Amino acid sequence: MSDNTASNNTVISVSGEPGYDVTVGPGARHQLRASLPSGVKKVLIVHQPSLGRIVNDVRDELLADGELEVLLAEIPDAEGAKRIEVISFLWGILGQSDFARTDAIIGFGGGAATDVAGFAAATWLRGIAVVQVPTTVLGMVDAAIGGKTGINTSEGKNLVGSFWSPRAVLCDLELLEPLAPNERTAGFAEVIKAGFIAYPEILDIVERDPEKALDPESAEFRRCIELAIQMKADVVGQDFREAGLREMLNYGHTLGHAIEHAERYQWRHGAAVAIGMMFAAELSRLAGRLSDESVDRHRRILESLGLPTTYRAGAFNQLLATMQRDKKVRQGQLRFIVLDEIGKPAVMQAPDQSLLFAAYQEIGEESSGAIIQTGSR
Ligand SMILES: NC(=O)c1ccc[n+]([C@@H]2O[C@H](COP(=O)([O-])OP(=O)(O)OC[C@H]3O[C@@H](n4cnc5c(N)ncnc54)[C@H](O)[C@@H]3O)[C@@H](O)[C@H]2O)c1
Ligand SMILES: O=C(O)C(=O)C[C@@H](O)[C@H](O)[C@H](O)COP(=O)(O)O
Numbered sequence: 001m002s003d004n005t006a007s008n009n010t011v012i013s014v015s016g017e018p019g020y021d022v023t024v025g026p027g028a029r030h031q032l033r034a035s036l037p038s039g040v041k042k043v044l045i046v047h048q049p050s051l052g053r054i055v056n057d058v059r060d061e062l063l064a065d066g067e068l069e070v071l072l073a074e075i076p077d078a079e080g081a082k083r084i085e086v087i088s089f090l091w092g093i094l095g096q097s098d099f100a101r102t103d104a105i106i107g108f109g110g111g112a113a114t115d116v117a118g119f120a121a122a123t124w125l126r127g128i129a130v131v132q133v134p135t136t137v138l139g140m141v142d143a144a145i146g147g148k149t150g151i152n153t154s155e156g157k158n159l160v161g162s163f164w165s166p167r168a169v170l171c172d173l174e175l176l177e178p179l180a181p182n183e184r185t186a187g188f189a190e191v192i193k194a195g196f197i198a199y200p201e202i203l204d205i206v207e208r209d210p211e212k213a214l215d216p217e218s219a220e221f222r223r224c225i226e227l228a229i230q231m232k233a234d235v236v237g238q239d240f241r242e243a244g245l246r247e248m249l250n251y252g253h254t255l256g257h258a259i260e261h262a263e264r265y266q267w268r269h270g271a272a273v274a275i276g277m278m279f280a281a282e283l284s285r286l287a288g289r290l291s292d293e294s295v296d297r298h299r300r301i302l303e304s305l306g307l308p309t310t311y312r313a314g315a316f317n318q319l320l321a322t323m324q325r326d327k328k329v330r331q332g333q334l335r336f337i338v339l340d341e342i343g344k345p346a347v348m349q350a351p352d353q354s355l356l357f358a359a360y361q362e363i364g365e366e367s368s369g370a371i372i373q374t375g376s377r
């Protein structure tokens with residue numbers, strides 16, 4: 001971590017063109033005015049419905065110096081926002097309000113909101129500034145950082161989008177207070193991903209006390225969050241456009257995205273990724289790359305947090321068809337991020353369908369789906 005200021009904020013820098021800072025800590029949202037590029041006259045705050053009250057306060061704070069015009073755009077909740085109609089709605093507001101290249105968008109909400117706000121910013125006038133204020137665990141450790149923006153189509157998840165870096169990311173830990181426990185848990189799947197692919201310290205913390213790791217008041221929670229952010233910042237700083245290294249961040253996502261699609265986006269992203277990581281671990285083991293113990297460790301850790309590790313046994317063919325549209329496919333061949341050991345991700349090229357099926361059998365059963373639907377607690 002690069003800097004720990006008196007205000008109890010940690011600042012993690014992401015290198016790139018432009019580089020930017022991720023500020024983590026209670027009250028980080030109050031740095032929003034200072035995080036906007038100089039010369040901005042208008043800002044559009046793109047936010048989820050549940051955040052109306054806090055967004056009004058944020059608007060009042062931005063209006064205080066009398067220099068900004070601040071507009072609000074409420075978008076549909078969760079994956080319902082990641083649609084072209086919502087982008088078109090935002091383009092309409094930007095057009096009718098004469099947003100110029102020097103103006104800015106603020107993404108305020110979970111990963112769905114920051115993905116949409118980022119994509120609107122990337123496409124308006126071929127690119128205006130965006131500052132991200134993630135309000136979920138998942139948004140803070142993953143979605144708001146790294147500049148992957150986009151929407152879903154009826155064929156699959158995140159099939160349309162762009163790489164467009166934010167000017168700043170403000171992870172205000174106070175904003176997590178009203179977040180439902182199931183959302184915190186689902187978001188933690190991406191924290192665990194960071195543990196499996198790069199920072200096993202996260203896994204050790206969770207193994208010692210899963211409840212504490214999930215408690216936003218605990219030092220353990222903060223340490224896990226900051227390690228996951230540091231990991232994402234390091235990776236996207238080296239490989240912004242996913243030419244190689246960045247693919248590791250897709251651990252668990254090939255099957256995970258197919259599950260989200262099969263469930264018509266009613267499942268939480270993190271929950272689907274948890275199952276996807278279990279599948280990738282089994283695939284790694286069956287290919288002789290990962291030990292039985294490391295696979296058991298996946299299952300133990302994910303289940304200790306209440307994350308799912310199994311999915312409908314009969315769904316393999318449907319999921320396989322959807323996985324063919326994964327962005328990592330090359331010349332029609334599927335590619336998976338696997339592990340050679342914990343902390344050592346690698347790419348598996350074109351695995352046999354029989355191997356995929358065998359790995360799927362290890363995770364296939366009737367799933368309860370209990371914690372994972374949008375809107376459940
Ligand atoms: N761009 C990336 O690099 C990247 C990385 C990971 C995930 N994602 C995307 O992020 C999305 C998932 O993000 P998510 O898990 O944050 O889900 P989400 O954005 O759907 O938010 C989850 C729920 O929490 C609510 N919420 C948000 N903040 C809240 C708060 N502070 N208090 C109470 N409720 C709050 C939302 O209204 C929503 O109902 C997926 O679309 C996924 O594809 C993108
Ligand atoms: O930032 C990345 O790169 C990731 O892969 C992070 C993932 O957690 C995230 O869900 C991402 O949106 C998936 O990317 P996609 O390219 O497979 O859509």
Ligand SMILES: [Zn+2]
Binds near residue numbers: 142273
């Ligand atoms: Zn993800």
